[in-house]
Amino acid sequence: MSWLVTGGAGYIGAHIVRALAAAGLPPVVLDDLSSGHASFVPDGVPFIEGSILDEASVEETLRAHDVQGVIHVAGFKYAGVSVKRPLHTYAQNVEGTRVVLAAMESAGVANIVFSSSAAVFGTPDVALVTEDTAKAPASPYGESKLIGEWLLRDQGIATAESEHPLRHTSLRYFNVVGSGDPSVYDTSPHNLFPLVFEALIEGRTPRINGEDYATPDGTNVRDYVHVADIALAHVAAAQRLVTGKRIEAAYNLGSGDGLSVRQIMDAMASVTGIPFIPEGAPRRPGDPDRIVASGALAARDLDWKMRYSVDEMVRSGWEARQAAYA
Numbered sequence: 001m002s003w004l005v006t007g008g009a010g011y012i013g014a015h016i017v018r019a020l021a022a023a024g025l026p027p028v029v030l031d032d033l034s035s036g037h038a039s040f041v042p043d044g045v046p047f048i049e050g051s052i053l054d055e056a057s058v059e060e061t062l063r064a065h066d067v068q069g070v071i072h073v074a075g076f077k078y079a080g081v082s083v084k085r086p087l088h089t090y091a092q093n094v095e096g097t098r099v100v101l102a103a104m105e106s107a108g109v110a111n112i113v114f115s116s117s118a119a120v121f122g123t124p125d126v127a128l129v130t131e132d133t134a135k136a137p138a139s140p141y142g143e144s145k146l147i148g149e150w151l152l153r154d155q156g157i158a159t160a161e162s163e164h165p166l167r168h169t170s171l172r173y174f175n176v177v178g179s180g181d182p183s184v185y186d187t188s189p190h191n192l193f194p195l196v197f198e199a200l201i202e203g204r205t206p207r208i209n210g211e212d213y214a215t216p217d218g219t220n221v222r223d224y225v226h227v228a229d230i231a232l233a234h235v236a237a238a239q240r241l242v243t244g245k246r247i248e249a250a251y252n253l254g255s256g257d258g259l260s261v262r263q264i265m266d267a268m269a270s271v272t273g274i275p276f277i278p279e280g281a282p283r284r285p286g287d288p289d290r291i292v293a294s295g296a297l298a299a300r301d302l303d304w305k306m307r308y309s310v311d312e313m314v315r316s317g318w319e320a321r322q323a324a325y326a
Contacts, residue, residue: 002026003238004067006052006100007074008045009036012115012176012227014184016071017045019231025238028065030058031074040184052096058103069111069241071234072100075144078190079119082141093144094151101155101166110164111241112152113234116250118174118223118293120146129293131250145172149250167241171233171298173225173253174291178313179320180228186317192264193314197321200274208261210283213290219261221290223254226308226316236302247301254293255306263310271314 003020007013008029013036020027021042029041032051041047046065050057052074061067076082076092097114104112119142120135137143152168159166177193179185186194196206211218233253240247265278298304308316 001068002028002065004028004030004061004065004070006030006070006072007036007115009033009038009040009047010073011040011184011186011188012230013073014040015180015227015231016073016234018042018181019228019235020071020238021045023235023239025235028061028067030061035077035187037187052100053091055099055103058100059107062103062107062109067107067109069113069238070100070104070109071113071115071238072097073115075115077141077188079139079141080190082139082144086140089140089144093141094147097148097151101151104166105155105159105164108164110159110166111238112166112168113237113241114148114152114168114170115234116149116170116172117142117145118172118252118254118291120149120172121291123288124291127290127292128256129252129254129291131248131252131297153249167247168249169237169241169247170250171230171237171253172250172293173230174223174293175225176227176230177224178226178228178308178316180226180231180316182320182323185320185324186227192261193317194321196265196268197318200268200272200276205276206265206268206278207281208265208278209281210287211280212283215260215289217260217262220287221258221260221292223292224259224264224310224313225253225255225306226313229253229305229307233298233302233304236304240301248297251298251302251304252293252295253298253304254295256292256294256296258290258292259310264314267310267314271311272318
């Protein structure tokens with residue numbers, strides 16, 4: 001039996017595909033390649049180019065590949081852009097999740113790990129975000145992910161007495177960085193690591209948006225978590241679902257202490273060997289001083305841990321970026 005990874009040709013999804021295979025759980029990929037890359041799918045892994053909005057195609061894939069569970073990563077992931085494209089965001093993230101759940105119900109597939117986001121919390125005024133922190137998403141993207149969690153919850157309740165009651169969990173995380181395979185790298189035009197890498201390659205000076213935050217070095221602090229650790233947590237959640245162990249509705253994959261943008265920049269200069277002093281730029285509206293999540297609950301159930309130092313995160317991402325254009 002296999003596991004379907006929607007969005008499995010993307011940066012995060014492709015790492016999950018590799019982690020599934022390494023754990024002896026055969027993966028299948030469904031991806032429309034709107035932001036993914038066919039080259040990210042390993043040889044020998046079944047790949048269906050298609051949309052999660054096509055219910056018949058999703059159901060056919062579930063049946064044809066004897067799928068026992070879904071890791072639902074596919075979606076529109078750009079929070080800033082979602083403000084300008086709310087209808088597209090809701091179509092991909094809300095309707096897409098509904099379609100996946102409907103296809104699962106029709107095909108008798110009852111396990112799903114949902115790739116959610118820490119964007120469901122918005123800008124919480126707490127030192128450490130936990131699973132119980134109030135949800136107040138500040139963008140259509142964050143709202144769509146929270147609705148996705150509600151869809152899983154409600155479908156779980158609705159199918160509780162059925163032949164195939166839905167077992168589910170949602171994994172929330174902030175900034176995913178690095179690479180666990182030199183053939184897979186972050187191609188997002190909006191994320192910090194690829195933005196800095198491209199600036200250095202093109203001979204431009206990277207910028208810091210805001211240097212007067214109420215943090216030790218004046219730059220904002222976030223969770224930066226390695227993509228390989230994120231992938232392992234998804235696999236651990238999948239394994240917990242199929243073995244019938246108790247599982248929480250949601251887990252925060254947080255670092256517990258966070259890193260500042262200046263710490264990231266210092267590591268970038270050190271690891272790449274390209275010395276630079278980042279340019280100061282105005283704050284981005286709505287950017288809070290610090291958002292860091294606890295990963296204690298995930299550590300208890302999903303063997304969640306930070307296995308990489310900041311230098312190792314940067315080095316793995318930089319090496320993968322360079323390998324892509326070697």
